[in-house]
Amino acid sequence: MKINKWMAATAFTVSSLFAATSFAADPLKVGFVYVGPVGDHGWSYEHDQGRLEMQEHFGDKVETTFVENVPEGADAERVITQLAKSGHDLIFTTSFGFMNPTLKAAKRFPNVTFEHATGYKRSKNVSTYVLRTYEGRYVSGVAAGMATKTNTIGYIASFPIPEVIRDINSVYLGAKSVNPDVKIKIVWVNTWYDPGKESDAANALMDQGVDIVIQHTDSPAPLIAAEKRGIMGIGQASDMSHFAPKSHMFSVRDVWAPHYIRTVQEVMDKSWAPEDYWGGFADDILQIVSINPDLPADIQSAITSTHSKIKSGEFHPFTGPMLDNTGKEVIAAGYTLTDAELAAVNWYVEGIDASIPK
Amino acid sequence: MLSVQPRIESSKKMAWFSPIIAIVLTMLVSSLMFLALGVSPTKAFEVFILQPVSDTYNIGELMVKAGPLLLCATGLALCYRANIWNIGAEGQLLVGAVASSAVAIQATQNSGFGVLLLALAAGIVAGMLWAAIPTFLYRLFHTNIILSTIMLNYIGLYTLLWAVHGPLADPDGFGFPESIIFADSVLLPLLSDNGRATISIVVAVGLALLSGLALYKTLPGFKLRVYGEDQAAARYAGFNSGKIVWGVMLFAGALAGFAGASEVIGPIGQLIPSVSPGYGYAAIIVAYLGRLNPIGIILSSLFMGSLYMGSDLAQIELGLPTAITGLFQGILLFFLLACDYLIFYQIKVVPRETEKRRQETLLQMKRDANDMNEVTSEDTKAQQGAL
Structure with missing residues (x-):
C-alpha cells in the first residue's frame, strides 16, 4: 500500500513534469x-x-x-x-x-x-x-516644390542603387507637380552613415543656391547644417525634429513594429512563407511625423492630402505616361510600375539634368 | 617602504608572470563591473573565455578571425624589430583583396587549381607593390614611413571602393556595391566541413613559426635585430641596410596581401566594401601583445580573435551591449600593458632610510647630468660665436 502510494506520487510528479514542459x-x-x-x-x-x-x-x-x-x-x-x-x-x-x-x-x-x-x-x-520609401519622397517633393524660393532642391544621395534613383525621381515628380520650374541638384556621398560627409554635402548644395535639403542618408547632420544657415530640410528614417527645430519641415519615419509583429505571429502560427514584402503608407510602416507647425497652412495641408491620396491607393507616383531624361518612354500611358519593376529603376525621369554614376 | 627600481636585466620570470597577474586583476575589476550590471561574473567569463573554444564551429570561427590578424602582425613585428614603423598593413590587405578578386571573378565552376593559385599570387604581389611605394620613398627621400603608410591605407580603401562600384561590380547586382559570388573552384579548401576555416590559417601559423626561427636562428635575422637596435652598429658591421629595409617591408606586404586574398577567396567568397573590419590596425596591438615575437603573436592573435568573438557572444548570451564588451577588452589590454612594467622594473620593500638615500643619490645624479648639459650647450654656443 505504502509502496503503491509512493509509486503513484512518483508517477504523478513525472507526468506533471512532462505536462509542464509541453503546456508552458x-x-x-x-x-x-x-x-x-x-x-x-x-x-x-x-x-x-x-x-x-x-x-x-x-x-x-x-x-x-x-x-x-x-x-x-x-x-x-x-x-x-x-x-x-x-x-x-x-x-x-x-x-x-x-x-x-x-x-x-x-x-x-x-x-x-x-x-x-x-x-x-x-x-x-x-x-x-x-x-516604399518613394511614397515619402513624393510627399517631400510636393512640400519642397511649394516651399522653395530659388526653385532648386538639393538631394544627398547615398549609392546609385535602384532605391535611391527611384526616390530621386519621386522627389522630382512631386516637386514638378506643384512647381513646373523646379530643378534638382544631386550630390553622391557613397555612404549610408557618415555625419561629416553628409554635412559637407549639405553645405556644398546650399552654396549652389539650394534652399531645401533632402537626404537619403541616415544621420541628422544635413538637417543640423541646414538649420545653421536657415535653410529647410526633411528628416530621414526617424523623427529628427529635435535636431533642427526651425528648419525641420517633417520627418518620414520608418516604423518596423507592424511588420515584426505580423512576422512573429506568422512564425508562431506556422503560416509563414517566404515573400518579398513591400510596406508603405498603407500599412503605416512608413509615416509622416512631426510636421512643423510654422509651415504655411497650404504646405501643411498639401503634405497631409498627398499622404492620404497615396495611402488610399488613389494615386501612385510611378504611373504613365512617363519619359526618361533622354526622351525614351519608360512607362506607357495608364500603366503603373509593378514592385519588381520598381526594384529595377535605372533611369532618371524627364527634366532631371544629371546622369546616373556608373 | 615600497620602492620602484629599474632592473639591470629584464626579468625572464616576469615575462611569464605579468600576463597572469594582468588576467587576475582584470577578472577582479571586471567582476565588479558585471556585478553592477546584474550579470554573474562566472557566467560572463564563461562566455568570454570558454565559449569561443566550446565546439568545433566556434574553434573554426576563432581561426577565421585570428588568421588575418596573425598574418598582418607577423609582418609588422619584423618591421618593428628592424625599427621601421610600418602602419600600412590595412592598405596592403585591401589591395591584396582587390587584386585577388580581379582574378577570382574570371573563374568558372570548372577552373583548375591554377586559377586559385593565381588569385592568391595576385593578392600577394599587390600587397608587396603597395608596401614597395613607402619603402621606395623612404630609401630615396627619407620620407617618414609612418605617414606614407597611413596615407596609403586610405588610398587602398578608396581603390577598393572604386573597384567594387565599378570594374569588379556584379553586372546583375542592380548597382549594389559588391562583386559576383566567386565560383567554388577558386575558393580556398576548407579545414573542416563544419565551419569556414581554410588552409590559409595553417599557412599563417607555418609562416609565423618560420619567421620566428629566421629572426632568432639565422644570420639575416640577426642582422635585422642589430639594425633595429642600433643602426650605426649595423653600418659599422657592414650590414646592407637597403636589403634589410626592403626585405622586411616586402615580406610584411606579402603577408598582408595574402591575408586580404584569403578573406575574399575564403570566408567572404566575394569582393565587398567592408572586407576588413580594421585587421591591419588591430594587428599592431596583436604584434605588441605578442612582444614582437612571431611565436608570441600566434598566441596573441588567437587571444584577440577570441575577444572579438566574445563580444558577439556576450550580446547574444548575456544581452550585454557592445559598449560593455569594449570596456572589458579595454580593462584587459590596460592591465596587460601595465603589468609589462614589472618586466623592466621591480617593486621592493626597503627600509625608509635606504630609500631616502637612494632618492637623494638619484637626484644628485640628475643635477650633475643637467650641469653637464649646460656646460656642453655653453660650449656649443661659444663655438658658434667663434664661427
Missing part, C-alpha cells in the same frame, strides 16, 4: 542583427524601436536578442550563425550587406526562419522586406 510553450526566440549602434538616431535605432514594440506586444511569448555594430564582412555570417545555433527561431538581418551571409546561414539552418531587409535574394526560409 517555450517562448519564440527572435534575433536581430544591426549594422550600426542602436543609438544612431536613424536606421538601426528604428529597427530596435520595432523590436521593443514587438516584444511588448507579445510579452513573455517571445524572447528577443540583438547584436549591434556588426560589420558587413566575414563577421556577419558568424553572428547570424551563432544566433541560429543558440536556438533562435526567427532572425531579422537589417542591412543590405547581410544578404549573402544570411543566405549562407539559412542554408545551414533550414528550420530557422530568416528575414532580410532591403535585399533581393530569397530562398525557402529567407524572406525580404523593404519600405
Whole structure:
C-alpha cells in the first residue's frame, strides 16, 4: 500500500513534469542583427524601436536578442550563425550587406526562419522586406516644390542603387507637380552613415543656391547644417525634429513594429512563407511625423492630402505616361510600375539634368 | 617602504608572470563591473573565455578571425624589430583583396587549381607593390614611413571602393556595391566541413613559426635585430641596410596581401566594401601583445580573435551591449600593458632610510647630468660665436 502510494506520487510528479514542459510553450526566440549602434538616431535605432514594440506586444511569448555594430564582412555570417545555433527561431538581418551571409546561414539552418531587409535574394526560409520609401519622397517633393524660393532642391544621395534613383525621381515628380520650374541638384556621398560627409554635402548644395535639403542618408547632420544657415530640410528614417527645430519641415519615419509583429505571429502560427514584402503608407510602416507647425497652412495641408491620396491607393507616383531624361518612354500611358519593376529603376525621369554614376 | 627600481636585466620570470597577474586583476575589476550590471561574473567569463573554444564551429570561427590578424602582425613585428614603423598593413590587405578578386571573378565552376593559385599570387604581389611605394620613398627621400603608410591605407580603401562600384561590380547586382559570388573552384579548401576555416590559417601559423626561427636562428635575422637596435652598429658591421629595409617591408606586404586574398577567396567568397573590419590596425596591438615575437603573436592573435568573438557572444548570451564588451577588452589590454612594467622594473620593500638615500643619490645624479648639459650647450654656443 505504502509502496503503491509512493509509486503513484512518483508517477504523478513525472507526468506533471512532462505536462509542464509541453503546456508552458517555450517562448519564440527572435534575433536581430544591426549594422550600426542602436543609438544612431536613424536606421538601426528604428529597427530596435520595432523590436521593443514587438516584444511588448507579445510579452513573455517571445524572447528577443540583438547584436549591434556588426560589420558587413566575414563577421556577419558568424553572428547570424551563432544566433541560429543558440536556438533562435526567427532572425531579422537589417542591412543590405547581410544578404549573402544570411543566405549562407539559412542554408545551414533550414528550420530557422530568416528575414532580410532591403535585399533581393530569397530562398525557402529567407524572406525580404523593404519600405516604399518613394511614397515619402513624393510627399517631400510636393512640400519642397511649394516651399522653395530659388526653385532648386538639393538631394544627398547615398549609392546609385535602384532605391535611391527611384526616390530621386519621386522627389522630382512631386516637386514638378506643384512647381513646373523646379530643378534638382544631386550630390553622391557613397555612404549610408557618415555625419561629416553628409554635412559637407549639405553645405556644398546650399552654396549652389539650394534652399531645401533632402537626404537619403541616415544621420541628422544635413538637417543640423541646414538649420545653421536657415535653410529647410526633411528628416530621414526617424523623427529628427529635435535636431533642427526651425528648419525641420517633417520627418518620414520608418516604423518596423507592424511588420515584426505580423512576422512573429506568422512564425508562431506556422503560416509563414517566404515573400518579398513591400510596406508603405498603407500599412503605416512608413509615416509622416512631426510636421512643423510654422509651415504655411497650404504646405501643411498639401503634405497631409498627398499622404492620404497615396495611402488610399488613389494615386501612385510611378504611373504613365512617363519619359526618361533622354526622351525614351519608360512607362506607357495608364500603366503603373509593378514592385519588381520598381526594384529595377535605372533611369532618371524627364527634366532631371544629371546622369546616373556608373 | 615600497620602492620602484629599474632592473639591470629584464626579468625572464616576469615575462611569464605579468600576463597572469594582468588576467587576475582584470577578472577582479571586471567582476565588479558585471556585478553592477546584474550579470554573474562566472557566467560572463564563461562566455568570454570558454565559449569561443566550446565546439568545433566556434574553434573554426576563432581561426577565421585570428588568421588575418596573425598574418598582418607577423609582418609588422619584423618591421618593428628592424625599427621601421610600418602602419600600412590595412592598405596592403585591401589591395591584396582587390587584386585577388580581379582574378577570382574570371573563374568558372570548372577552373583548375591554377586559377586559385593565381588569385592568391595576385593578392600577394599587390600587397608587396603597395608596401614597395613607402619603402621606395623612404630609401630615396627619407620620407617618414609612418605617414606614407597611413596615407596609403586610405588610398587602398578608396581603390577598393572604386573597384567594387565599378570594374569588379556584379553586372546583375542592380548597382549594389559588391562583386559576383566567386565560383567554388577558386575558393580556398576548407579545414573542416563544419565551419569556414581554410588552409590559409595553417599557412599563417607555418609562416609565423618560420619567421620566428629566421629572426632568432639565422644570420639575416640577426642582422635585422642589430639594425633595429642600433643602426650605426649595423653600418659599422657592414650590414646592407637597403636589403634589410626592403626585405622586411616586402615580406610584411606579402603577408598582408595574402591575408586580404584569403578573406575574399575564403570566408567572404566575394569582393565587398567592408572586407576588413580594421585587421591591419588591430594587428599592431596583436604584434605588441605578442612582444614582437612571431611565436608570441600566434598566441596573441588567437587571444584577440577570441575577444572579438566574445563580444558577439556576450550580446547574444548575456544581452550585454557592445559598449560593455569594449570596456572589458579595454580593462584587459590596460592591465596587460601595465603589468609589462614589472618586466623592466621591480617593486621592493626597503627600509625608509635606504630609500631616502637612494632618492637623494638619484637626484644628485640628475643635477650633475643637467650641469653637464649646460656646460656642453655653453660650449656649443661659444663655438658658434667663434664661427
